[in-house]
Amino acid sequence: MSRKIPWIEKYRPRKLSEVVNQEEAKKALLDWINSWEKGKPSRKAVMLVGSPGTGKTTLAYALANEKGYEVLELNASDVRTGERIRQIIGGSMKMGSLFGFRGRIILFDEVDGLNVREDRGGLAAIVELIRESTWPIIMTANNPWDPKFRELRDEAEVIQLKPLRENDILTILRRICNNEGIKCEEDALKLIAEASGGDVRAAINDLQAAAEGKKVLTKDDVTVTERAHQFDMFKVLDKVFHARRFDEARSVTFLPSFDWENYYPWALDNIPSVYAKSIEAVSDAFDNLSLSDVVKGRITKTQEWELMPYMLELMTAGVALVRNKPPLPRFARLSFPERIRLMAKTKEIRQLRDALINRLRVELHVSSSEVSLYYIPLLRLMATSDTFKKKLLERLMKIMGYSLESVEKTLGVGGVNTSGEGEGDQRKSPKRPGG
Numbered sequence: 001m002s003r004k005i006p007w008i009e010k011y012r013p014r015k016l017s018e019v020v021n022q023e024e025a026k027k028a029l030l031d032w033i034n035s036w037e038k039g040k041p042s043r044k045a046v047m048l049v050g051s052p053g054t055g056k057t058t059l060a061y062a063l064a065n066e067k068g069y070e071v072l073e074l075n076a077s078d079v080r081t082g083e084r085i086r087q088i089i090g091g092s093m094k095m096g097s098l099f100g101f102r103g104r105i106i107l108f109d110e111v112d113g114l115n116v117r118e119d120r121g122g123l124a125a126i127v128e129l130i131r132e133s134t135w136p137i138i139m140t141a142n143n144p145w146d147p148k149f150r151e152l153r154d155e156a157e158v159i160q161l162k163p164l165r166e167n168d169i170l171t172i173l174r175r176i177c178n179n180e181g182i183k184c185e186e187d188a189l190k191l192i193a194e195a196s197g198g199d200v201r202a203a204i205n206d207l208q209a210a211a212e213g214k215k216v217l218t219k220d221d222v223t224v225t226e227r228a229h230q231f232d233m234f235k236v237l238d239k240v241f242h243a244r245r246f247d248e249a250r251s252v253t254f255l256p257s258f259d260w261e262n263y264y265p266w267a268l269d270n271i272p273s274v275y276a277k278s279i280e281a282v283s284d285a286f287d288n289l290s291l292s293d294v295v296k297g298r299i300t301k302t303q304e305w306e307l308m309p310y311m312l313e314l315m316t317a318g319v320a321l322v323r324n325k326p327p328l329p330r331f332a333r334l335s336f337p338e339r340i341r342l343m344a345k346t347k348e349i350r351q352l353r354d355a356l357i358n359r360l361r362v363e364l365h366v367s368s369s370e371v372s373l374y375y376i377p378l379l380r381l382m383a384t385s386d387t388f389k390k391k392l393l394e395r396l397m398k399i400m401g402y403s404l405e406s407v408e409k410t411l412g413v414g415g416v417n418t419s420g421e422g423e424g425d426q427r428k429s430p431k432r433p434g435g
């Protein structure tokens with residue numbers, strides 16, 4: 001009998017394309033490694049940041065595999081002794097090419113797990129390694145926002161991974177079921193995906209525990225254990241709104257699955273209803289939430305990631321500790337944010353629009369914001385003009401491969417007839433330079 005292979009290893013993506021739903025991170029990683037290959041590294045190191053089981057380590061290996069690099073993994077004890085680090089810094093560049101590798105990538109998994117007190121000097125050693133290294137360095141971290149990691153963050157390009165959505169996890173689980181030849185009921189997979197809280201590793205482990213050796217997996221076979229990170233947004237908000245102390249409110253930000261980008265619209269939508277009885281409470285909570293947004297803007301602009309704790313505290317404790325906080329029922333009634341609902345509804349059309357903007361941006365050599373500010377309204381106008389609409393819509397359909405309906409939706413015009421008869425008298429079209 002063959003030895004049991006953990007499915008998380010068996011199904012670990014080997015190629016970037018197999019890593020699900022981390023497109024932005026993949027692009028940032030590729031840009032970075034390309035800059036190394038051109039001899040001008042944008043940064044010596046990147047730091048992949050994301051909650052457990054979102055694919056940080058997997059991404060690092062998939063990148064190396066795809067680009068032909070050998071991975072040299074470092075851990076805390078290497079840092080403690082410093083020996084291996086010195087070897088690597090001092091190590092010869094020729095080593096890599098011996099086995100047909102293009103070079104090496106140094107991987108430092110879970111740098112935030114370094115016990116700074118115990119590994120005194122450890123962080124400094126990594127910073128030094130980054131500065132001196134002739135190899136690209138990838139670090140991974142769950143939560144590197146503690147000020148003690150600041151120097152390390154400053155040395156690296158921080159690449160944020162997203163927690164995986166239930167649908168992404170379902171896709172991964174279905175693929176495994178197919179591969180293993182197990183008929184997995186959709187309900188069973190949903191149960192596992194739900195419980196995973198965005199942690200693919202947990203989901204795959206649960207699936208293996210429930211399904212291995214079976215021909216069919218039903219809902220009854222699945223026993224998912226409660227996990228700390230199984231805090232969904234309702235529970236997070238409930239905790240924040242009920243918090244009486246700073247630490248209590250802030251504690252949600254330490255949950256591995258805490259997703260601040262998602263939290264924001266949830267808080268925004270629920271403050272007015274939860275604090276409905278006190279105008280001061282609503283006002284304070286909104287003030288603090290908007291301040292957190294200002295801090296976020298600053299982080300995005302200047303990459304001052306050490307401001308992150310302030311942002312998180314403002315959006316949690318800032319919402320909890322307000323003047324005249326009204327008494328809340330034991331379970332506050334919380335609602336799903338309108339913005340997320342709307343975004344989901346308009347997702348398809350936003351994607352079409354983004355693709356069009358991107359295309360025009362490249363063709364016209366202008367920025368995306370210029371395209372959406374000036375060119376899209378112009379196209380919309382043209383699409384409602386008898387003279388231009390037929391030709392314009394047809395061209396857009398051809399260039400973008402969209403259906404007529406999609407083109408109309410993208411431009412926000414409806415019911416336009418492109419059948420052509422008697423319309424769009426081309427003779428009257430003014431000549432445009434360059435077509």
Ligand SMILES: Nc1ncnc2c1ncn2[C@@H]1O[C@H](COP(=O)(O)OP(=O)(O)OP(=O)(O)O)[C@@H](O)[C@H]1O
Pocket residue numbers: 007008009011012013018019020021022050051052053054055056057058059140141142164172200201204
């Ligand atoms: N985005 C993804 N697409 C496909 N599989 C994934 C993805 N993320 C994680 N996995 C699966 O989950 C397992 C764990 O992922 P990985 O070790 O990369 O997580 P991690 O983010 O490094 O987590 P940790 O911080 O706990 O180390 C992988 O073996 C892989 O099978």
